[in-house]
Amino acid sequence: MANLTVLDGSSFFVSDAAGDVDITEAMSSNVMGLFHSDVRHLAVWSLLIDGQPMRVLTSRPNDYYSARMFGALAAGRHDPSIAVRRERIVADGVHEDLWVSNNSGEPVTVCVELRFGADFADLLAVKRGESMRGRTSVEVDGPRVTLRYQNQAYERLTTIRFGEPGELHEDLMRWNLTIAPREEWTTCIDIGVVVDGKEVSIRTEHGGMGTVHPNMEMSxxxxxxxxxxxxxxxxxxxxxxxxxxxxxxxxxxxxxxxxxxxxxxxxxxxxxxxxxxxxxxxxxxxxxxxxxxxxxxxxxxxxxxxxxxxxxxxxxxxxxxxxxxxxxxxxxxxxxxxxxxxxxxxxxxxxxxxxxxxxxxxxxxxxxxxxxxxxxxxxxxxxxxxxxxxxxxxxxxxxxxxxxxxxxxxxxxxxxxxxxxxxxxxxxxxxxxxxxxxxxxxxxxxxxxxxxxxxxxxxxxxxxxxxxxxxxxxxxxxxxxxxxxxxxxxxxxxxxxxxxxxxxxxxxxxxxxxxxxxxxxxxxxxxxxxxxxxxxxxxxxxxxxxxxxxxxxxxxxxxxxxxxxxxxxxxxxxxxxxxxxxxxxxxxxxxxxxxxxxxxxxxxxxxxxxxxxxxxxxxxxxxxxxxxxxxxxxxxxxxxxxxxxxxxxxxxxxxxxxxxxxxxxxxx
Known part of the structure; x- marks a missing residue:
């Protein structure tokens, strides 16, 4: 499947069809990730279900600023009871909703992980395949993690806030779940960016696909x-x-x-x-x-x-x-x-x-x-x-x-x-x-x-x-x-x-x-x-x-x-x-x-x-x-x-x- 792109204002998010990004090299020329005002604020954003990416069933944009992704357990696993759905809105920041459903008559246990990371690459440097010279750091504070980049007086931050508690580390959030029969577990994640000391937050509400508050003269x-x-x-x-x-x-x-x-x-x-x-x-x-x-x-x-x-x-x-x-x-x-x-x-x-x-x-x-x-x-x-x-x-x-x-x-x-x-x-x-x-x-x-x-x-x-x-x-x-x-x-x-x-x-x-x-x-x-x-x-x-x-x-x-x-x-x-x-x-x-x-x-x-x-x-x-x-x-x-x-x-x-x-x- 082709890459999935959603954009709004000064932000755009390019992922694979599953909604994932994983730029493993320090400065890959791959233009995937979350970019805001010429900088990549997320270079890793990868969902794993029991340690494996989901198998994509359907993936498509709703409009230019939002998309839906439907999936099941990874290829080769034959348990049809687990369904996964992701919905993403880009509106300066990013709001993402995640559902994991148990469609069987028995309880199921599942480990859900979301891996994240940022290289804060300048878009022009990405195009040229050049490396950055500053330093990055990570701060974890309750349900929120802050990824920071500094080079002299220049600073950019990415903030991620998780709606449901779990095991939050510097590079991943893990939820160990037991989902009752015919029930679903859901969480939401908000991603913000900080530019010149000012936080740019998502212009939408939890669980509200399509309810973006426009910052343009016309919706x-x-x-x-x-x-x-x-x-x-x-x-x-x-x-x-x-x-x-x-x-x-x-x-x-x-x-x-x-x-x-x-x-x-x-x-x-x-x-x-x-x-x-x-x-x-x-x-x-x-x-x-x-x-x-x-x-x-x-x-x-x-x-x-x-x-x-x-x-x-x-x-x-x-x-x-x-x-x-x-x-x-x-x-x-x-x-x-x-x-x-x-x-x-x-x-x-x-x-x-x-x-x-x-x-x-x-x-x-x-x-x-x-x-x-x-x-x-x-x-x-x-x-x-x-x-x-x-x-x-x-x-x-x-x-x-x-x-x-x-x-x-x-x-x-x-x-x-x-x-x-x-x-x-x-x-x-x-x-x-x-x-x-x-x-x-x-x-x-x-x-x-x-x-x-x-x-x-x-x-x-x-x-x-x-x-x-x-x-x-x-x-x-x-x-x-x-x-x-x-x-x-x-x-x-x-x-x-x-x-x-x-x-x-x-x-x-x-x-x-x-x-x-x-x-x-x-x-x-x-x-x-x-x-x-x-x-x-x-x-x-x-x-x-x-x-x-x-x-x-x-x-x-x-x-x-x-x-x-x-x-x-x-x-x-x-x-x-x-x-x-x-x-x-x-x-x-x-x-x-x-x-x-x-x-x-x-x-x-x-x-x-x-x-x-x-x-x-x-x-x-x-x-x-x-x-x-x-x-x-x-x-x-x-x-x-x-x-x-x-x-x-x-x-x-x-x-x-x-x-x-x-x-x-x-x-x-």
Whole structure:
């Protein structure tokens, strides 16, 4: 059976199907256990019945934050009288209920043990397989045990409280039971975590499966009920839509205790705030849950850089990339407090701010965030353009910084067609498109809301100049597509990649070249049959399972398809969205972060990428943006406009209750 995962807020618990975890190595790269705010608070959580794990009969989640496990005595034991049931809720802390039932007509004796332990591993260290340097200790006090980790001023604790008395030791609780005929024994266990001296307790009550007290603006039920209702005669698409909404709900957390909730980037490695991911996922979800955009904008504005900090790649006005709270960040080994190493988050912030106002009419938020927006614009016009040539170039200044600071942020993602990795500073094509779009959108806000016509006119002039310059400097005539980037010597990085598909979304392309771009993206070397690959099969860097150099990313495809619609290529846009939705069916309606770029004609089914996040925020958002694309939905001060182009293979589609500027609209 597959692993069982339950999550809520800043916590997630990954176990085997029986509900058990046993990380026997000091620092295994196995991402199992209870994690809270980037730290593993339980590395051992193992139930034994008469010294053996239970034999799993049924194990399944109830929803994203709770699960039930049913079992019997270990395999090879033929006594059917003993039944075991475990129920688990994750709600910041963990509440677990345990039942052992005697279904026979005679008394039975049974020894029940629960083994526990914590390595307090930083999630980033788990990913790298690194060891921790602090010391652990255990304190037993009545029915409660406290597991403690300390390294200099850094401290984390796990507290475990048992509801029924037994023999409590530093690493296990034992109950020696005699259960009467047709009776059951039950106990409950509460697990809490202590971060920065503050205990985070479980938000539920003993024995109350499903009675989690929500710490979000909306409970799961309200979240699902207030989203638009999809009507379709293609059942797999309905299930993919529902799963996308559920995934975004599951990933919600609060980066700040008093802040609003927004989606973490993805499970398991990226259960943290990522500026780029939050902004894109919020954009995708605007016609469905615009509250995500408001929370992302407010939170990221609060974290906007105000000064230079080389270690964190911070510059005034820059929107953060990543915020972590584990040991390496706390002790200053890693720069994630927050880290600012993404060159696209800042223009994406301005893009989302404008698009949010178009859909909601919330002028008050645009006024509230005016200074943050102007600061972001100042970064685009200042530090973001390192050499003053009008393009946004990145190069890390940090000893622990990212080499690549576009959305394809692996070290080798920006390469030439012959496989050479480009040298920084790097100006990737899509970031220039974002900067163009950000200028035009901010111009609208300046003119219509801030009453600043002179700034609006300047931004429009600058955008027009950028568009002309970009189409001259980035177009590769002999290859028939735009360059992936300009390198540090202003050479065109000539690999054929999906990056230039984002130029359709931003609107920076010359109209006469848009068709060439669309045709290039859908050529056999780029089109896998399930989506557009991140790199052409004809380029030397191509690998169908290389993270950014040949795989298919759902969010990437959703942005490209929306751009195709913008330039009038509706058939092509619908083709991309339909393929993504078909892929979702083969992934049990839960689109992963990324999947392999093998051709559909050879595999017949999309091939999993080995370490893809599931769920992942912008993958969950891809079907939502896809629905917007095929229904042709746009919003503005005149309300909602709809121009649908739904392919026959997708059947009939209707969305009821789309939120637009304080009203609800039905779309078909």
């Amino acid at each position: 799961l039920g309200d979240w699902m009920d207030t989203a638009p209702t999809l009507h379709t005669d293609v059942e797999p698409f309905q299930r993919t839509y529902q799963q996308s909404l559920l995934n975004l709900a599951a990933l919600r957390f609060r980066p700040h205790p008093n802040g609003m909730s927004l989606p973490a980037a993805g499970l398991p490695w990226f259960m943290a705030l990522f500026g780029r991911d939050s902004l894109i996922a919020a954009y995708q979800a605007l016609p469905f849950h615009p509250s995500l955009a408001e929370s992302a904008l407010r939170t990221l504005a609060e974290l906007q850089a105000t000064e230079y900090d080389d270690f964190r790649d911070a510059e005034p006005g820059k929107i953060p990339h990543e915020l972590r709270s584990g040991e390496s960040s706390h002790l200053g080994v890693a720069p994630y407090t927050p880290y600012y190493g993404s060159h696209d988050s800042t223009p994406l912030f301005l893009i989302l701010l404008d698009e949010y106002e178009r859909w909601t009419g919330n002028v008050a938020l645009v006024r509230e965030l005016e200074q943050a927006a102007r600061n972001a614009l100042g970064w685009i016009e200042g530090p973001g353009d390192r050499d003053g040539d009008g393009y946004l170039e990145y190069e890390t200044r940090s000893s622990a910084g990212l080499r690549s600071q576009c959305w394809k942020d692996s070290w080798n993602s920006v390469m030439f067609a012959d496989g050479r990795v480009a040298d920084p500073p790097i100006a990737t094509c899509e970031i220039q498109g974002y900067a163009y779009d950000a200028r035009l959108r901010t111009a609208r806000l300046a003119r219509e809301i801030w009453g600043d016509a002179s700034t609006a006119e300047r931004l429009e002039r600058d955008a027009a100049a950028l568009r002309e310059r970009f189409n001259r400097d980035f177009w590769i005539e002999d290859r028939g597509h735009y360059a992936l980037a300009l390198d540090g010597a202003k050479n065109q990085v000539d690999a054929c990649t999906s990056n230039f598909g984002h130029l359709l979304w931003s609107g920076i392309l010359d109209d006469e070249r848009a068709e060439l771009v669309v045709r290039r993206l859908l050529a056999d070397d780029m089109w896998s049959g399930w989506g557009i690959r991140t790199m052409s099969t004809k380029d030397d860097g191509y690998n169908p399972i290389e993270y950014h150099n040949g795989t298919v990313w759902p969010h990437d495809n959703s942005i490209i398809a929306e751009g195709m619609r913008r330039y009038g290529f509706k058939d092509e846009a619908s083709k991309v969205i339909h393929a993504l939705l078909e892929a979702g069916r083969d992934f049990e309606f839960l689109l992963p972060e990324v999947f392999a770029g093998h051709p559909r004609s050879e595999t017949g089914t999309p091939v999993e990428y080995p370490t893809a996040c599931r769920p992942q925020a912008w993958a969950a958002g891809a079907p939502l943006l896809g629905l917007r694309t095929v229904l042709g939905m746009d919003a503005g001060k005149d309300g909602l406009t709809v121009n649908p182009h739904v392919p026959a293979a997708m059947g009939r589609i209707r969305l009821d209750g789309v939120p637009v500027r304080g009203q609800r609209r039905n779309v078909s």
